Amino acid sequence: MVETRKVQVTGGSTYTVSIPKEWATENDVSAGSVVEFYPEGDSLFLAPANEDERTEGTLDVTDLEGDELTRAVMTMYVSGFDIINLESSRITTDQRRTIREATQSLVGLEVLEETRDSVVIRDLLDSAELSIHTAVRRMRLISLSMLSDAVDALAELDTDMARDVIQRDDDVDRLWMVVSRIFRATLRTPKAAEELGLPREVCFDYQSAARQLERIADHATKIAHLTLEFERPVPEEVIDALYQLHEEAREIVDGGMDALLADDSDEATRLANEARESVQEIDERARRIDELLRDLDPARAQLLGLIVDSVSRSADYGGNVAETALQKAAPTP
Numbered sequence: 001m002v003e004t005r006k007v008q009v010t011g012g013s014t015y016t017v018s019i020p021k022e023w024a025t026e027n028d029v030s031a032g033s034v035v036e037f038y039p040e041g042d043s044l045f046l047a048p049a050n051e052d053e054r055t056e057g058t059l060d061v062t063d064l065e066g067d068e069l070t071r072a073v074m075t076m077y078v079s080g081f082d083i084i085n086l087e088s089s090r091i092t093t094d095q096r097r098t099i100r101e102a103t104q105s106l107v108g109l110e111v112l113e114e115t116r117d118s119v120v121i122r123d124l125l126d127s128a129e130l131s132i133h134t135a136v137r138r139m140r141l142i143s144l145s146m147l148s149d150a151v152d153a154l155a156e157l158d159t160d161m162a163r164d165v166i167q168r169d170d171d172v173d174r175l176w177m178v179v180s181r182i183f184r185a186t187l188r189t190p191k192a193a194e195e196l197g198l199p200r201e202v203c204f205d206y207q208s209a210a211r212q213l214e215r216i217a218d219h220a221t222k223i224a225h226l227t228l229e230f231e232r233p234v235p236e237e238v239i240d241a242l243y244q245l246h247e248e249a250r251e252i253v254d255g256g257m258d259a260l261l262a263d264d265s266d267e268a269t270r271l272a273n274e275a276r277e278s279v280q281e282i283d284e285r286a287r288r289i290d291e292l293l294r295d296l297d298p299a300r301a302q303l304l305g306l307i308v309d310s311v312s313r314s315a316d317y318g319g320n321v322a323e324t325a326l327q328k329a330a331p332t333p
Contacts (some may be wrong), residue, residue: 019046038190040199045190055082062088065095073102073121077109078180080188084121091119107178132182132196133261136206139213140169140177140257143255144250146220147314151246154227154307155239165224172217176210184208205328210258212317214322216253219310226303235296238304241289245308248285249315252278256321260328268329275322282315 005017007030028046029035036048057076058329064072076084086099103109108125146165154162185192186203193200234242255275262268289308293301 031105031283033202036191037192038191047189047191054082055080056083056085058085058087060088061086061091061095061099065092066098069095069098070102071103073099074177077106078177078184080181080185082123083112086119086121088117090117099200104129105174107174109316132179132198132206135175135179135182136210136213137174137261139179139210139217140253141215142172142175143217143220144253146172146217147223147311148244148251149218150223150227151242153235154230155225155243157227157230157233159228162224162227166221169217169221172214178215179207179210201332202328204295205324208324209257209321212320213253215317216314219314223242223307223310226307229303230300232300234300234304235292238289238292238296241285241292242304242308243309244312245285245289248278248282249311249318250276252282252315253321254316256318256325259322259325262325262329265329268325272325272329276319276326279315279319282312286312 003020005019007015007017010016024030029048036047036049038045038047057070057079059076061069061072073084073086086093091099096114096119098112099121103111103121108123109121110124111119112122115118146168149161150165151164152158182192182196183203183206186196186198186200193203196203198206252275255271255278259268259271259275262271286308290305293304293308296304
């Protein structure tokens with residue numbers, strides 16, 4: 001429910017405004033309490049000053065195990081808890097193993113304490129040291145190198161390279177979790193956005209782009225898995241066409257990311273429009289490759305068709321990044 005207050009002048013030069021009593025009571029604000037103000041454009045956010053800013057959450061893991069337990073730990077992490085208490089009447093050996101593996105897959109988390117009925121996980125990374133900008137740039141480098149190496153692995157039937165691509169997907173997933181955690185923190189408190197030095201709208205744009213990069217890494221991983229199923233070399237004309245498709249897809253992703261990171265709005269708009277227009281050409285090139293696959297036996301043609309689809313989808317994700325860049329570059333109301 002929206003409440004309005006009239007701004008008053010006290011002491012001849014100081015503007016004052018009262019705060020709703022119900023909100024003050026719910027947030028333990030009373031006479032003598034210290035509050036913090038965060039200006040953002042034409043808005044001013046108010047929050048109670050909190051000396052101990054580390055958030056703590058508790059989760060009953062009695063009925064959780066395997067992937068479900070892993071997802072639960074990751075959800076608590078992304079939600080922004082700095083201390084995670086996992087409790088049960090008795091935590092099994094398998095649960096402890098899963099918790100440790102989940103913790104190792106997330107940036108900054110470590111198991112702080114273990115007892116018979118609980119495991120305490122703590123985030124040891126200072127949130128002020130995190131950079132959503134750096135994380136997204138790192139995701140860009142890894143995901144595009146994964147896609148490139150996946151195509152090379154197929155061309156050379158290099159199983160070691162394919163397995164390396166699969167392993168690197170964990171690096172992208174860790175960064176994706178970091179970006180999601182930072183973004184949710186900016187939604188929860190204006191102080192998080194201030195510490196980042198970025199408006200929350202820009203954090204949203206970075207999070208949206210990071211999601212597309214994570215999907216590109218997933219498709220590179222898919223190509224690597226499919227490569228492991230090939231026993232004979234792929235026809236050279238198909239490989240050449242696939243390399244051209246990959247090169248165009250990479251240019252679209254690079255163009256979209258360059259547009260997103262550009263400081264100049266006109267330059268960002270130009271790069272983003274060029275990337276979006278190139279997506280249509282990708283579809284035509286993919287159809288021409290499909291024509292080449294008709295001469296192959298059905299099993300190989302199906303595998304290669306899936307690979308072509310993954311490269312094409314990567315280009316689509318680059319187009320999505322470009323769309324986000326256009327929105328970021330547009331004038332704000």
